[in-house]
Every structure is written in structure tokens, then in C-alpha cells.
Amino acid sequence: MKKALVGVLVFFVISFFGFQCTFIDNRETQEKYWENPVQIDLDEIVKRGYLRAIVDNSSTSYYIYRGRRMGYEFELLKNLANELGVRLHLIIKSDIQEAFYLLNKGKADVIAMNLEITEPRQKLAKFSYPLGQMGTVLVQRKDKKPLNDFWELQDKVIHIRKDAVYKAQLDNIQEAYGVNFSIQEEKGDNESFIQKVINKEIDYTVVDRVEAMVSSTYYDNLDINLEISPKSDVAWAVRKNAPQLEAAINEWIEKKNKAGLINTLFAKYFQNSKNSFFRNNSPFSSVAGNTISPYDNIIKKGAESLGWDWRLLASLVYKESGFDTTATSYAGAVGLLQLMPVTLERFGVENPNDPLESLMGGVNYLKYLDKFWRERIPEANERIKVMLASYNIGHGHVEDAWKLTLKYGGNPQSWESIARFLQLKNDPKYFRDPVVKSGYAKGHLAVNYVDDILILYESYRVLIDP
Template sequence: MRPAIFSNLRLALGLGLSLSLSACSSEEAASPDLEAISDRGELLVITRNAPTTYYYGRDGEVGFEYELVSAFAEHLGVSPRFVIRDSVDDVINALEAGEGDLAAAGLTRTAGREGRFAFGPGYLAVQQQLVCRRGGANPGSIEDLADVQIMVTASSSYVERLEELRTEVPDLTWEARPDLTTEQILELVWKREVDCAVADSNIVAINRRYFPELQVIMPLTEEESLAWMLPPDSRGLRRELERWFAGLDDNGLLSTLQGRYYGHVDIFDYVDVARYRRRIHSRLPRFRPLFEEAAETHGLDWTLLAAQAYQESHWDPSARSPTGVRGMMMLTLRTAGDLGVDNRLDPAQSIHGGARYLADLRNRLPDSVEEPDRTWIALAAYNIGMGHVFDARGLARDLGRDPDNWVEFREVLPLLAQPRYHRNLRFGYARGSEPVEYVRRIRNYREILIRELDD
């Protein structure tokens, strides 16, 4: 079954103007909640530490919710301050206790919650899924849920849904844990310490890469909307949220964040991911010093370089393709010669050559291309050639797309295979879907690698 992850990201439709807080109407400016935020100079945001919300990456604070909230705070002319709580239960309790202006923590808008809180516009469509482990419990129907051990995080939308299902299955039981996050419960399922869990599809998609034996058994809901939750008396803030979200469809922020955090997780190959995780511990240690040295020399992140090498050769120094590219970084004979690599089967030469080549490609892109898009487009050029990338950049401009934005640019690359587009391009035809897949897989491998190294 292919999870329904984000089939309707842009739930906030309509045309709106992005107004600053000072430009609000006099009625809105007088709203006590907005006044308090303005006087404080901070937007207090309650969230939780998780890969789908807010976390510290290698370069500081990151996360889908983090970036979206930060953009809204900038719109208000204030700074965001994040109040971190451990679980959904803690987030909700903190909001109810007045510890923040809003909660942005991957929260579903449910009937039970609407009776206690206000909500901003929906921004991401997800679906609740029953998740078990391969070789373990495998209920075939809703009625069979009474025969399996189910665990969920307390005060979650999953509890509300299970309570609804109990009207159909009176013997249905579950354990609601206030001390565990959904991510922790999924890990318990993976460890066979509990039969099954319920989780939103975006959380499942992220975590299946780390726990590949997790299996989606069935959806438990139709698509539901994630939304920011506010205190019930936050009239001014809610109106401002509605206005701001209405303009996001035009400025492309939601689609950009989707591409940044979820654009590479649709790929899931159980066998490939399981094999890759094993090889991180069996094959990678031999080559890690080479990746680290080459990355430092050429201004790259070594985990990115290692992930790219795995995509190229599965860390096999003697790898060879039918087209004649060879070695750890699968260099062509001509490219190897240009880079001073005289033995493509020497892993040190291959890794340093590949790192230099990727760095050179990244440096050849215009200054208007910022990170991380700069790296993704450079990887695409490594796969397909810079000539085709420049062709696609020109085509993107002709089509009114942003050639500096990877999310938009990747939509243009497959058009290089269509005669009506490539016949007028300097470098002509290219299998433009391949670099899109190439970049997605490298991003996926890199995130799995970072997770394995942190554990």
C-alpha cells in the first residue's frame, strides 16, 4: 500500500495579501493577543522535538514547523521563541496553561480539540495509519483490531479515532502513553515490544527509513488537516493567520518546505533501506576517513558525499556500469582525466575526484542559487551534466518557473525528454527524470546515515 502522505498540501487556498502587523486594521491592531505579541517582540510557539516539527540539525534549528512559524513571525515583525515540550499531551497542556501564543507541533484538527481551542488554517493533509512490523501482527480488517496490542501517544488524535472505532468493535483496546512520542512508539513496534501503533502518514513516511521493517497495514481515517492550535480567545491572531496563509499559495513557501522536508521520502524500498543500514556498519567504516578528508578539502559535508557514493556504487570501489563509468564515485574516463584521477578503482582517488567534481559543479552555478538548493542542483548536474542543467534553467525561466528553487526546477527537468521542449535546446534530449530520482535517493540515504550515526 502506498501511504497517502501529502496529497493536498495546499489546503489554505485563496488570494490574500501579506500584511505586516502594523498594517492591520484598527480593530485587529487593538486585539489583546496581537498587542501582547507586539509589545513582547516575540511569538511564543509551543512545539515538540521531532523530525516532522522542530529539531537541531548540524547547522542549527530546522524543521517543517520551525521554518513555517519563523516565516509567520517575520511577517508579524517579531522573533519566534520556541517552547519545547516532550509529547502531544504536554504541548496541549502547555497551550491550555497559557505558556504560548500557539502550538505548532503536527496537530490534527479534530472535533474534540475544536471544543477547547481555536485553529488556524490547515496546511498539510495526512492520514492516520495502523502500523505493525513485518512478520508480526497483520490484522486484515477493522474487526481484527481487537486481537492486537495497540499503543498510541496520549491526548492524540489517534485516541479520538480509536474511541470512534470502538463503537464498531466493542472489544477494541489500546494503551495511551503520556510519556512516549509517536516516534518512540514506532520504534517499540520495530523492536517487537508492541504489536502495532497508530501514526500520521507523514510521521510514518519519515520513520520507515530508520525502521524499515515497519509496515502500513491499513488507513484508519480519510485525510485530515494539520493546523496550528491557538487559545480560544485568540481572535486577532487567528484572523492574521488566515490572512497570511491565504497568500502562501502564491509565494510558494508551502511547496518549497514540502520539497525540502518531504520531497525525498516518497521513495521506500524495504530491501534497499535494510541493506543500506547494514552496510553503514559493515562497509562504511573502511571508507569514512576518505570521505571526511575529501569533504573537508572541497568544502562539502562528508555524509552527503558518502550518501552520493552509495547511490553511485553501493560503496563498491570496483563498481562498473554498462556505459563505462567506474569506481566508488562512478567517474567517466574523460572526467577522471580532467580531475587527475589515473586509477578510478582506487577508492581514495575516486572519492577525492568525485568530491572535487561536485564542488566544481556547485561553484559553477550562479550566485542567485542558495543552499540547500545549490547542492541539490549540483548533484543533478553530476548525474546529467551541467549542459543539460543550464538548458533546464533556461526552460524553467521560459515556463515561468524559478530555476534557483529545487522544488520548481525538478518539475522542469523531466521535460528534457519531450521533443517539443528539447528540440530547441543546445544540448537536446536528456532523461530528465533520472537526476530527480538521483537527488531524492541521495537525500534519503544521507538522512538515514545521519540518524544511524547519532544512535
Template sequence: MTVRPIRLLVGFMLLSLLSCSDENAFPTQKKPKEANDPKIIRFVTINSPNTYFVNENENLAGLEYELATRFVKSLGPDYQFKFIVVDSFSKIIPTLLSNKADIAAADISVTTERKNIVDYSESYHEVQQYLAFNRDHNKRPKNLAALDGHIIAVPAGTSFAERIRKLSKQHPGLVWDEIENTSSEQMLESLANEEIDYTIADSHLLAVMQYYYPSINTAFTVGEPEKIAWAMARGRNPDLLKQVNAYFKHIKQDGTLRSLLDRYHGNTKRLKTIDVKAFLMRTRTLLPKYTRLFKEAQDITDVDWRLIAAISYQESHWDTFSTSPTNVRGLMMLTEQTSDMMNVQDRLDPKQSIPAGAKFFLWMKDRFPERIPEPDRTYFALAAYNNGVGHIEDARVIAQRLGLNPDSWADVKTTLLKLNDPQYYLNAKHGYCSCGAPIIYTESIRSYYQILLKHLPSHSPDLEPYKIAVN
């Protein structure tokens, strides 16, 4: 994914209830009709890396955004969508109940309390709540009893608040603060900045935020896992609910949901805390030496300089003298054959290595059909940079034979692992492959790129990754 975690701006707190038509984001979208038109599906959401944001290419993105737009498209060409973005989770359900929105698509947990006022769709994800703490500021608490007297801060109106209220009946010493007009992302940022001691957050968001703030750690699980689903005002539109449920059933069966979950969460468990800390340190000490060259490589190839830098880090850890036992050398770890193809005279010269590596990546990307959507085509190119196009194409063929999607990285990375099984590699054009390596390689680069998107600006000064999505 190149997606990515969210940079919450000061302006975020100034948002009240903003109606966001995607007419501006996509000029070909028809001009919205009246708000009560049944063919306009109104979604209420919030800005977060799991829901709705503007990505590094200045396009709207987010798991909920993609699910919603695909749902409306499935209804037919006459249907349109409209997004209402609120500034805190506590406003999601009120917006829904006041009939300002038809569907709440905002990473909503299915809870008993909410079932009294909303109808839930089929669930499409499962998460686990964790108590989170700052490893640099506090010791890991063993259990809830160890928190007696300490304040647990949670966003108001969330399932975290519901959960802690229930737990307080069993643990009367618990002290918590339900914070209005905030989000889980802001709570975790406050935790990283040592402004609060503890919070509760969902596993998938924690995995993302730990890439940006490695001081954030998990202590223990809080309660049982929860389902994530869309919500609608109870009994208001049963026909729409049936359409939503049919849609989720379909995308579970055809692999679309699996691909989308991988796009936004597939790489979040790749790096360990020590890896993230080392990477962040080198972004401060080594990366500035080569930033200009990475940006110049972007000018040549139109590949985001931060992606080129992430490839380089995975290859050499930005060590210009890096040399492998097989004589692959330099910042981009070029082979002699690749160097000859790219007219590189000295692989240890960053001025030659970086643009050559970027062009070679682009050359790899061009080996895959243009019909493959992004970011999957980029992921295939990354895997090919590490292991060659041949084995990746073999895995795509196997995926197709198994009824999977050969254009989906989420599916193909499962069939790459089959290339060490004679049942598959004996009939593969390029034979045996220990293809766990290109998967680890690709997922690691996705993670490094995601971190760079959070912390470093794009080459174009007017673009801001993860800025608030307001149209």
C-alpha cells in the first residue's frame, strides 16, 4: 500500500460536520443530486489510516473508502456516493441516527450496546483490543489490577469506552478518562509523546502506529476479539442492508476483500521494533546524504523518491560500499549484468547507482501487464527486483489455475510459496524457487516506504501525505 497512516493536522480539530462529495476528487463523477435521492448513498466516516484519507498521490484512499466506492459501483451506473467526514468517532452514530448519512463506514466494532440502535452489516474484519503503553516511559503492566490508580485515556463514544465501563464492574479500582473530540490515532500519538500513560486500541491500528512510534507497545489483550462492520440506523432501510450484505458476501468469495485487507494491513507485522528504531535512526543520519539523488531519480523515472529510498534501504541499509558474496554492490545492490544494461561504470558511486536502480525497478514494472491495478503492479515489480520476473510469472500462472486472482499480490504471494513444492515447480516454466525471500523483501519495502510517507514530504512541495481529506 502504499497507504499509509495518517498525519493529523491542526485543522482536523476544526472540522465539525463536513460533507465531502467525491465530485472534486474525480471530475468524471456526475454532479450529485438532492441529498434525499435514494440513488445517492451517503457514508459517514472519519479520517484515519483505516478509513479515509488523502494518499501520497493526492488521491482519496483508505479501506473504508475503497469498500464504499466499490459497493456503490456494484449497484449500477445510476448510483453515486457522498462522504460526510466528522472530526471524532463520537459523532459517527449521531450523524447516522439523525438521517444525515445512510451508512457508517468508520472501522466500527460490533458491540451489544450499539445493536440496540443500529443494524450491522456482515462483518468484514476481526480485531483484538490491547492495552497500549509507552515502553520508554512506563513498565509493562501485567494485568488490569496493576493499573489501579493509573488513568487509561480512551476516545469517547468508542467500543473501548464501552469495554472499560464493563470491566470496571469487575475491577473497581480502574480509572479512565473518555476524551471527547479525539480519535484512536490521536490517543496513540499522545501516548508516544508521553502525554498520557495508557490507552486501549485495536490491533490493526496499533500495528500501523507502531511503525511511526516504536515506543508504543502492547501490554495485554482487553476482552475478546471484535468484528468490524458497517452500521445503519436500526430498521430504516432493510433493502439497502440486504444489498450491503450481498456485496460483502460477494467480495469475500471473489478475493476482493482479501486483496483490500492486504493492501492496507498486509505488511504491518513485517518489521520488529528494533528494525523500526534502526530505520528511523538511519533516516536521520544516513538518508540526508542521498536525498537529493533519490529525488533526482524520481525526476527521471516518476517513481516516488521515498519508494526508491525504501528499496535502497532494504538492499544496502544505505551503505554505499555494501557488497554481497555474489558481488552485488552499491546502494541499490546492482548485479554486473544490471550495471551493464544501465550503463553503470561504478556501482559504488551513488550518483550512478541510485538512478540506475530506479530505472531498473521501472523496467521490471513494465514487464507486468498494465491491467494490473496499483499498488499490486508495484509489489510485483518489487518482488521481481529481488528474484526476477520469471518466478513471479510462474506464481501468477499457478494462482490462475487455482482460481485465484493472478493480478492480486495478496493471492500471488500465497502461490509464490508453492514453488518449492514439486507438485507445482515441476510444471513451472522457471522451475524451483525458494520464494519466501521475495515476499519478505516486498513486505519489508512496503513497511519502510510507509514509514517514510509518514515522516518525509513528497518531492512536490505542495503535496502532503495523509492530510485531512476534505473536499
């Protein structure tokens, strides 16, 4: 009995101190993650071909509306990426601390969240030139006798976004005015806290004034009159050891401020109450609903037949037709999946204007491509990328690229290797090679096509439930 008791005690001590040491190690690692940021600057970003930016999912920052990617930060970032000559990859996060962690660990290149520049944050990253100014307000309901000054905050509970500047602002009010109230920090974005106030789950929150104004234009019961903090500069964050990227972003900000782009987009997303209402209430918005298009049900049916995630097939449909059943390309392709007349006939489509029939014709074509590539590329994810390229440019051109990959010692089961040679099919050295049967092709367009679909799919995957 005594031995057993001693054993239990030893186990407890080891477990406790082992856990405690692990916790301390992890905490110290977390606390120091910004001291030695990963070295990635603009030259490497341009070389790899894409910029990784962290954004919020909100009706002003970034969201999906009728299948299309939209948002203030999204449009700015897309313009920046075009200026830098790279593609844009978005990372959707609401946790600000995690965003700084990912930035310093080299998992992202810029945090595009309109962050207030504070001393603690300047230890974590460098900040761009200001993109504007934002103040903060208390959000409350009018039907609960709105508070009009700081003294009335006594004994109240205010729920705010974790790691935002709001806690420091509220702490300053408590110290300056001698009032005591409870501050509850929780994960989430500003719109989710506003919605909780509207739904009477909480009574008070603090958010940026412009976001509060957007919501107050279509929720009559919101009061946003009590200012918590006046306007201050907001900016984007980059790693402290990325001076080239910082300089390029600052040059771009100066240029776009002079051109009026930033003000135009600010007005579009923060000052147009009609657009804000639709963004926040449409079932086809990722902010309000969980629907991508009016054809989600038949897309799900087609995806089940393929064995695909339905959001991947939806990404292909959007890329092809924008969910317009009457869309016709310059070459005569029609329907949701833009099939040519000969392909329509081959795969049994009699009425290309019928959404279900048109979609299933495209699905049957994809099944054909799946069968064509299955033995050569057994891994499903790699095969899907090759299938998408084949859908765009024709499987003959992609097969040429596959043969070139094989001939020149690449990996014929890797889309990355195949894509490299597909892009080279505009070079006589390669499109005149004896193994090539389909000749010249603008293969880079097909590679970009695949990238576009996969990038859109990633957004659908994150923002829309399965």
C-alpha cells in the first residue's frame, strides 16, 4: 500500500513539474517569437510569385459575396500585389496575437488589419505609412438607456476583442476617471461583438468607429455616441527585418493616396450604407449566410458524383461562368461550366441553359479527365490540379507537358513539375520537341487558371461550411 502511495505521489510530482516546465518553456518561446523573425524580404516574395497577407473576415475587410471575393483590405491588397508583380494569397484570422506570430514565423508577409500603431506592437513588427485614421466607440443598445459619459461605466461589463487596443484604452479610462468596470477579452472579430450586442447576448462592446457606423446605418437600435478614444493612425504590419517590402508598401501607399484609390475604396466599403446592408444580410454573403450561389444544391450533387469537396467545384463554376447560366464565351462555350458545343453533345447535354443538365455535362467531362489521368497521377490532390489545367487548355497540351516532365527528369506525378513544362510550351525548344503532339500553347494561362481556382477554393473552404 505504502509503495503504491509513493508511486502515485512520484507520478503526480513528475507530471506536475513536467507539465509546469513544458508550460514555462512554451510560454517563453511564445513570448520571444518576435526577437528573431524569419528572414524573408521582397526579393524572395517576388521570386516565389505570391504575397501572403492576413485579413479579417468581415463585411468591410474581406468576404465572399455571390461567389466573388470582396472587401476594403482585399481590393487594396490585390492592387498592391499587381504593383509588385505577384499573386495574392490571403490568410484569414481574427486573432491579432496569432497574426503577429505567423508574421514573425515567416508564415505571412503582411498583416492588413488596419492596426493602431502602439508601443507594444512596435516590438512585434514594423508598420507601414498610415492608410487612414480610426477612433473607437462604445457600442450599446438604445433600448437599454444608453450611457452618455465614462462615469456611467461603473460596475458595467464590457466585452471586447482579444489583443486589440481597446483594453488599453479602457484601462486608461478607469485610471483617469476612477471608475471600475469589468473588461472581458474574447476571441472574435468586431462584427461578431456588435452582433452579440444586437442579439442581447452582451450589453456593451468597443469597436472602431467606422465599423460601428456601418452597422448603425441598418440597425436602428444601436447607439455609438460615446467615444472611447479619438482618431489615431492605423497601418499594416510587416516583419522588422523586411525593409524592401516595407519600402515598397510605403511607396505604393503614397502613390495610391495621390491617385485617390484608398479614399474611393474607403467610401465604397465604409460609407455606402446600402452596400453594407446587403453584405451583412444577404444569404449569399459569407458574413451573413452560408451560401455561395443559387446553384449550391446542384453543385453539391455534382461534387458528390465526382468525390470532390463541393466548394472546390463551386470555385470552378465561378471561374468559368460566375454562376451565370446564360454566359457565353467568345469561343461559343456556354452554361455554368462553359462547355463547347461538341463537348455538350459528347457528354449528353441537350439543353445547355438548364443549370442541372449543363453542370452535370461538365461533371461528366471531369470524370473523363479523372479517368484519363488516374493511372499516371494516383494522388488525388495532384491529379485534381492536372484535371483543372486540362479542363482549361485541353488534356492534349497537359499531356505534352507531362511527357516533357518525364523526358527532362522532373516528377511526372507532381503538378508543380508538370506546370513548369506547361509554361514552357510557348518556347520553340519545347513545343517543337518530338514528344509534343499538340504544339504551341500559352501554358502560363492554364497554370494561372489553376492557381485562381485553388486560391478561391481556399477562401470558400475557410468561410463557407461544408
